Amino acid sequence: MPEIKIAHRINARAVSDDDLLFFQQIGLRWARLEFGDAPITLDQLRAAEQRFAKFGMQVYSGVHYSYRTTRLQLGKPGRDEDIATYCDFLRNLGKLGIPVASYDFHPANTYTTSMVQRRGYTAREFDLADFRQKVEKQAFDREYSADEMWANYSYFMKAVLPVAEEAGVKLALHPDDPPVAKMNGVAKLFTHYDGYHRAEQIANGSPNWGLTFCVGTWSEGGNQMGKNVFEMIRDFGGRGKIFEVHFRNVSSPMPHFVETFPDDGYMDMYQVMKALRQANFNGSAEPDHVPKLVGDSGVLRAGTAYCIAYMQALLRRVNEEAA
Amino acid sequence: MSTQPDRREFHRIATLGAAAFLASRPARATVHKNEPGIKLCAQTGAKPSDDELLFLKQIGAQYVSVGSTPDLRTAEGFMQIKRRFADAGITVWNIGNTSVHNMSEVTLNLPGRDRKIEEYKQYIRNLGKAGIYYTTYAHMGNGIWHSGRAMVRGASAREFDMASKDKWGQWEDKKFYEPLSHGRVFTKDEIWANYTYFIKQVAPVAEEAGVRIGIHPDDPPVPVLAGVPRCIFGNFEGYKRAMEIANSPNVGICLCCGTWLEGGKQLTGKDPEEMIRYFGAEKIWKIHFRNVSAPLPHFIETFMDNGYYDMYKIMKALRDVNYDGIVILDHSPIMVGGNSAQTAYGFAYMKALMNRALLDRASAEARA
Numbered sequence: 001m002p003e004i005k006i007a008h009r010i011n012a013r014a015v016s017d018d019d020l021l022f023f024q025q026i027g028l029r030w031a032r033l034e035f036g037d038a039p040i041t042l043d044q045l046r047a048a049e050q051r052f053a054k055f056g057m058q059v060y061s062g063v064h065y066s067y068r069t070t071r072l073q074l075g076k077p078g079r080d081e082d083i084a085t086y087c088d089f090l091r092n093l094g095k096l097g098i099p100v101a102s103y104d105f106h107p108a109n110t111y112t113t114s115m116v117q118r119r120g121y122t123a124r125e126f127d128l129a130d131f132r133q134k135v136e137k138q139a140f141d142r143e144y145s146a147d148e149m150w151a152n153y154s155y156f157m158k159a160v161l162p163v164a165e166e167a168g169v170k171l172a173l174h175p176d177d178p179p180v181a182k183m184n185g186v187a188k189l190f191t192h193y194d195g196y197h198r199a200e201q202i203a204n205g206s207p208n209w210g211l212t213f214c215v216g217t218w219s220e221g222g223n224q225m226g227k228n229v230f231e232m233i234r235d236f237g238g239r240g241k242i243f244e245v246h247f248r249n250v251s252s253p254m255p256h257f258v259e260t261f262p263d264d265g266y267m268d269m270y271q272v273m274k275a276l277r278q279a280n281f282n283g284s285a286e287p288d289h290v291p292k293l294v295g296d297s298g299v300l301r302a303g304t305a306y307c308i309a310y311m312q313a314l315l316r317r318v319n320e321e322a323a
Numbered sequence: 324m325s326t327q328p329d330r331r332e333f334h335r336i337a338t339l340g341a342a343a344f345l346a347s348r349p350a351r352a353t354v355h356k357n358e359p360g361i362k363l364c365a366q367t368g369a370k371p372s373d374d375e376l377l378f379l380k381q382i383g384a385q386y387v388s389v390g391s392t393p394d395l396r397t398a399e400g401f402m403q404i405k406r407r408f409a410d411a412g413i414t415v416w417n418i419g420n421t422s423v424h425n426m427s428e429v430t431l432n433l434p435g436r437d438r439k440i441e442e443y444k445q446y447i448r449n450l451g452k453a454g455i456y457y458t459t460y461a462h463m464g465n466g467i468w469h470s471g472r473a474m475v476r477g478a479s480a481r482e483f484d485m486a487s488k489d490k491w492g493q494w495e496d497k498k499f500y501e502p503l504s505h506g507r508v509f510t511k512d513e514i515w516a517n518y519t520y521f522i523k524q525v526a527p528v529a530e531e532a533g534v535r536i537g538i539h540p541d542d543p544p545v546p547v548l549a550g551v552p553r554c555i556f557g558n559f560e561g562y563k564r565a566m567e568i569a570n571s572p573n574v575g576i577c578l579c580c581g582t583w584l585e586g587g588k589q590l591t592g593k594d595p596e597e598m599i600r601y602f603g604a605e606k607i608w609k610i611h612f613r614n615v616s617a618p619l620p621h622f623i624e625t626f627m628d629n630g631y632y633d634m635y636k637i638m639k640a641l642r643d644v645n646y647d648g649i650v651i652l653d654h655s656p657i658m659v660g661g662n663s664a665q666t667a668y669g670f671a672y673m674k675a676l677m678n679r680a681l682l683d684r685a686s687a688e689a690r691a
Contacts, residue, residue: 018659021477021659022658022659022660024476024477024665025475025476025477025478025656025658025659026476026626026658026664026668027476027626027628027629055477056476056477075364119380119381119383119679120377120380120381121381152358159472199616261383261671262671262675263671263674263675263678264383265382268682269684270412270675270678270679293378293381293382293663293667294374294377294381295374295378295663296663300659301658301659301661301663301664302378302447302663302666303667304662305658305664305665305667305668305671306667306668306670306671307671308380308668308671309628309668309669309670309671309672309675310671310674310675311675312628312672312675313627313628313635313671313672313676313679314675314679315676316628316633316635317635317675317676317679320633320635
């Protein structure tokens with residue numbers, strides 16, 4: 001039976017033992033470990049894995065920001081050094097049997113135009129008009145076209161995919177959140193079904209290429225995405241190309257949205273969980289961004305408890321209904 | 324145990340006939356009709372801070388069940404509590420009073436019971452005056468029983484093991500021990516007589532005040548503990564007969580699913596789902612939504628998702644009987660992150676199950 005793994009993204013360097021105990025208490029058994037951009041050795045990675053294991057959690061995926069540098073993503077001199085660092089990270093994940101590495105490819109991105117209150121909780125808002133009028137400015141020395149960004153992405157893939165294949169690690173590509181085709185002078189590639197389709201062709205049938213499918217981002221796009229959330233799950237998910245899912249909701253599609261708790265947005269998250277189960281998805285599902293409740297700080301315990309409980313209840317339902 | 328009305332009730336029904344029987348109900352009985360729909364509810368203190376009120380709003384809690392402090396146990400005090408929440412857009416469903424929630428004097432006919440019953444009646448009248456139309460009562464002679472704490476997923480939770488020699492009962496600051504909590508063995512007949520004595524006096528007051536009394540099961544529903552039978556609110560037949568004795572539209576059930584699951588079907592006769600389907604929304608007014616590891620003789624309280632029962636069965640049954648009372652998280656294992664994390668976790672789990680159940684009905688109706 002395919003098993004959807006409820007997981008959570010956790011800053012492996014900052015998380016306290018109390019937080020890990022808390023995650024154990026809410027029934028979390030899988031984690032996505034984030035290491036930021038500071039160097040991370042195999043020993044450090046192993047120590048983190050062992051520390052999480054003491055609290056009953058296995059590592060499902062790893063994130064290291066060596067892929068996120070400007071020179072790597074904009075195709076500047078020095079990018080090969082960053083690629084080499086990232087390849088080392090992938091090899092280390094492979095040595096520990098950590099199955100997935102999640103990444104994104106959107107330098108110069110703006111996620112948020114302001115933080116707002118919804119149902120009284122604090123959440124990220126994005127307003128396209130506000131962004132264009134008040135926030136947007138050219139981020140780098142010049143503009144970067146889609147063609148250039150495709151060349152940069154292809155260069156990166158050609159270098160890391162063979163390493164990932166050899167290491168037995170799957171590369172999970174996150175869409176560009178929000179799905180706006182160009183921001184701050186840089187084209188964004190993964191804002192539509194077509195972008196993923198093209199990326200899959202670049203991967204040329206590699207079983208190690210796939211998606212971190214962010215339901216939040218895709219819901220932000222609404223009917224502008226070429227395929228909707230459910231069509232994406234049936235297409236990529238049905239072919240085993242979704243490795244990780246960001247299971248979150250938003251108030252409405254663009255041009256304006258606020259991130260919400262799973263029960264408080266426009267997307268029916270039960271139907272999303274059901275579609276994942278029907279596609280035999282067996283990767284991780286993660287709350288991703290957790291809205292902030294009063295009194296919460298750090299890992300946002302109450303908000304995280306809310307999201308994880310909601311997901312656990314949905315998952316149990318869809319598993320029972322599929323049985 | 325007989326499923327028939329007791330002899331006295333039977334005699335009355337036979338003598339008066341059905342129409343007269345119905346007409347014999349107090350003319351002044353008031354039962355306030357609830358808004359339709361399952362109401363997810365949070366448990367709070369009587370004097371919430373602004374942050375606590377904001378938290379309730381943030382998790383989407385529109386109803387609360389409140390524990391009162393002694394200084395607020397008057398009609399005016401209850402109204403004050405109600406207003407404080409109302410200003411934040413939250414409805415107070417219930418204001419508890421631990422002084423009369425569960426009274427050994429009443430259950431065991433100890434000295435002072437009439438004084439306690441008078442205190443209870445005044446409490447009911449105060450609730451009615453304040454416009455609080457529901458309260459929970461428990462008929463336990465020697466409290467809730469424990470044998471210690473155990474870890475559930477790293478969280479400390481209540482444990483009860485019949486085999487433990489150190490187990491104890493507790494209500495507020497009173498502790499009770501084996502072999503005899505009150506110096507002698509009590510008979511079932513006594514417990515029934517004491518219940519009847521109480522409810523016959525209290526029901527008319529509740530009817531006049533327009534307050535519903537939901538009776539909570541004996542936790543745990545072991546047939547006898549420390550000399551005291553738990554014969555009425557520990558099994559289906561007991562509840563059924565108790566409802567017949569009360570014979571009042573204002574006396575019903577607070578179904579603590581946790582307690583009921585502790586008993587298991589072997590002791591209780593019906594599982595929580597069957598209880599809900601049998602008694603329906605006419606008699607079940609409050610649901611304690613919690614789970615345990617296994618039925619007696621040994622259980623640990625768990626989170627909703629990791630006990631032995633599938634809690635969705637409860638939510639589906641509530642949907643099917645058009646339940647319009649409250650559903651509440653009860654006795655969470657203790658989390659790092661404290662009460663707010665526990666409440667958020669439980670509330671979200673219930674919300675997901677409720678949404679799922681309602682969607683199911685909506686699609687059935689759409690097909691029809």
